[in-house]
Amino acid sequence: MNTPTGREGATPRKSPQQRRAGILRALNEAMSDTPWKRLEIRQVMALEQASPATFYRHFPDLEAAILALAHDLAPDVPGHVLRVLRLIAAEGYPGARRALAAATTPTTERPDQ
Numbered sequence: 676m677n678t679p680t681g682r683e684g685a686t687p688r689k690s691p692q693q694r695r696a697g698i699l700r701a702l703n704e705a706m707s708d709t710p711w712k713r714l715e716i717r718q719v720m721a722l723e724q725a726s727p728a729t730f731y732r733h734f735p736d737l738e739a740a741i742l743a744l745a746h747d748l749a750p751d752v753p754g755h756v757l758r759v760l761r762l763i764a765a766e767g768y769p770g771a772r773r774a775l776a777a778a779t780t781p782t783t784e785r786p787d788q
Contacts, residue, residue, distance in 0.1 A: 695733045697723045699744050711741065742773055 689697065701722035705714055716727045716737055723729075734740040745760070 691733070694723075694725070694729065695743075697725075698730060698733055698740065699747060702740055702744050703748075706741075706744075 698719065701719045702714075704722055705719045709718065714737060716730050719737075719740075720727050720730050730740070734743065
């Protein structure tokens with residue numbers, strides 16, 4: 676039987692939305708085992724079982740993916756996570772202020788929702 680990839684026995688391709696969600700799930704999983712400062716794209720993509728090139732089709736860099744993850748998880752962000760984001764922002768981590776803003780902006784106020 677042929678799959679959407681046209682190859683016998685190949686894994687069906689994921690839609691762009693499924694792939695993006697998979698990357699963010701893998702990122703979330705990687706962040707549970709590895710400090711964010713040590714994360715590598717290839718580590719995340721190994722969990723997603725895709726190449727680093729696939730990552731770059733969805734995100735320009737790891738920071739953008741972390742921000743997207745923070746944005747997607749915002750409705751479920753507990754208070755202690757917000758405190759950590761505030762501490763990271765205070766240390767001057769590029770993008771932490773945006774992550775904090777995304778985590779504290781109600782879903783109804785987000786332009787992409």
